[in-house]
Amino acid sequence: MLNKLYDWVDERLDITPIWRDIADHEVPEHVNPAHHFSAFVYCFGGLTFFITVIQILSGMFLTMYYVPDIENAWQSVYYLQNEVAFGEIVRGMHHWGASLVVVMIFLHTLRVFFTGSYKKPRELNWVVGVLLFGVILGLSFTGYLLPWDMKALFATKVGIEIAASVPLVGGMIKTLLAGDATILGAQTLTRFFAIHVFFLPAALLGLLAAHFIMIRRQGISGPL
């Protein structure tokens, strides 16, 4: 049944070469944990991506209930966690996944560093990877504020004060982030929400595409 459907589409659109290009690639022995168990360190990049997918999915579902408004944000989070079926699970996935993705991206960075995989010709991919790390940290920072509880508020206050300590332009950065020169409030929350769900994910997807196209172009780096 599925085969027939596939053949029907393939006959018309010739889709086999498309997914072959994506799926078929060399997995050298030195990165295959079936050959050398220590090669599991090569899985961290894929695991980072896997958790990122979970973050995107669970985040999409959370926005069905969440409102980025200072009156209702906390109430809506409380409601979706305690009154909606599986709310605790879905929010839990996003909450714990957020920490895990930072851990994984860090381990992936360590692996790339200690295997020397960043060296020529892969310097550009290292640069993109560092940008991705920055985007993930930005997502973590902006997402932290959204539940609008005390921890979120004061963590963001501290974060914004750190940004404000930049020489010369610190004050402007602070206003740009918070939406107001002195208040951390309504405008900060909407700003952080927009950055968290639209701007940074867009940057993330673009950079991820570049990251993956480059690794496919250049192949996996050789053994130590």
Add this chain to the structure above:
Amino acid sequence: MSNNRVSRRQFLGYTLTGVGGFMAAGMLMPMVRFAVDPVLQQKDGGDFVLTDQRAEDITEEPVRVDFSFEQTDAWYVSEVTNSAWVYKEGDKLIALSPVCKHLGCTVNWAGDPEQPTQFFCPCHAGRYEKNGQNIAGTPPLGPLDEYEVQEQDGYVAIGAVRLNTLV
């Protein structure tokens, strides 16, 4: 062993599809259940809401009776005012919902000067008889809903909405 030998490639295909499907389902099941929750949530039936309309003042002519109650909309609790068209048939109180069965606008008694004994919806000129029966040839496809209604201490009290039992 059966006669259909499973090749290594097929076996790996089945295993990977099975494990992958299981993981994907484990990931997606909570999210989907989370998303469809409003459809499956149980809502408890409404109590009777006392209005400030004296029951003895109700005649055979429908009058609009407003009633307010506390509505819980997920995390938002607010005072909501709805209305009903109330009249007497003999001694029996009758309360009809003002929500047009065409597309949900609000109907008025005698809203159309040419039809002084009918409910009229201004949006698409839907019309109803006094008992809520929709008039053929106008947009609505069913009769107006009916409220449970009773007299409490001389005042009209309005309860849950239900399908029209008069037509």
